[in-house]
Amino acid sequence: MTSAGQAPEVFAQRPKRADARRNYDALITAARKAFAENGAAASLEDVARRAGVGIGTLYRNFPTRRHLFEAVYVEEVRALCHSAEGLSELPPWDALVAWLHRFVAYVATKRALAEQLLHDSEIFTSCRAEIFSAGEPLMRRAQSAGVVRDDIGFDDVVRLISGLTMAQFPSPEQRDRVLGVALDGLRPPAPPR
């Protein structure tokens, strides 16, 4: 029950003919990999090659490098937000922490994507909105329950987490340990101190 579903149609929509749709999906998948491997500057011709389609097909579906970027990015965000559903059955703190963990895991490999999109993109802002509508309720619930300090907003948490997301961790264990430390910072200060 995120706000997804009626998101902005600003970006390239999935084509209707069966073969075209196949190609579209193959392109997105290939692009995700290529960007993850080679960074934001991955060759579009390489993407087409991986997807097993002609370069022309790529350009028809995504007139611009950015279009392709955005399509990949949007899909990631969708998945993340979707995963917030059902989390409200957990206790407030656990729900928040669980989702934030997913946040990190989902976005961890998308460095290149994020870097490219961070600047001036309306898609980015609308995705941001989606993320907020998925995570902010969890945050507020935790604050009302007194298990998260009151002097910070959800946007602070997003920055904190997405910062970690960008860092390179040698092992998932260390990543979780560090995330744990960061999360401890969210706890309300102990009464005496």
Next chain:
Amino acid sequence: MTSAGQAPEVFAQRPKRADARRNYDALITAARKAFAENGAAASLEDVARRAGVGIGTLYRNFPTRRHLFEAVYVEEVRALCHSAEGLSELPPWDALVAWLHRFVAYVATKRALAEQLLHDSEIFTSCRAEIFSAGEPLMRRAQSAGVVRDDIGFDDVVRLISGLTMAQFPSPEQRDRVLGVALDGLRPPAPPR
């Protein structure tokens, strides 16, 4: 009194003739700007242009893009580590926090650099060592004083901070607020919980 000064000479050394040295420095400065603005893929010809030297000169000083990268990077790290000197006059916690703030501030703009260097570079490892020898003592002192939890290492802190470093903050205020939250996570857990 960091371990700087006799650092690895693996990389291009500053030339001896006056004009050459001028060009070398101009190149580093230009490169720093170019990388900050255009990311890791900035055009080397552009760098030379900014520095007001011929492309040949650039290639003579830095045979490889990576050489240039490393020269810029090393200089940044030097400055940061150097700034740890004298901090031990402050109380343990304050000293650590002060340095970490500098860490964030110094490295904040070097996204592109870091991304490129993060992989397989011996320069990177040696810089890492330098950072550790500058920061780890501060950390240990704070731990002995009981103002930082004992179950984490300095490397965890580095990850935490350099994560923040990567994130894009709209204002320095928010950046500091978030950093504050993260730092609170370093405090030892309050006795009861």
Next chain:
DNA sequence: AAGCTAGCGGAGGGTTGCCTCCGGATGCAA
């Protein structure tokens, strides 16, 4: 001040990636 040599600049050849364009193939509706 005169010569030696380190250093300079930028033309240019090669490579790579971008993007357009259109003849041919193919899903889909009737």
Next chain:
DNA sequence: TTGCATCCGGAGGCAACCCTCCGCTAGCTT
């Protein structure tokens, strides 16, 4: 089955960048 609208692929022109090479310039030394 047939027709057509949609979609495909990749050749090819264009632009950007990489990097080498070599004739000239100008610090430095004596």
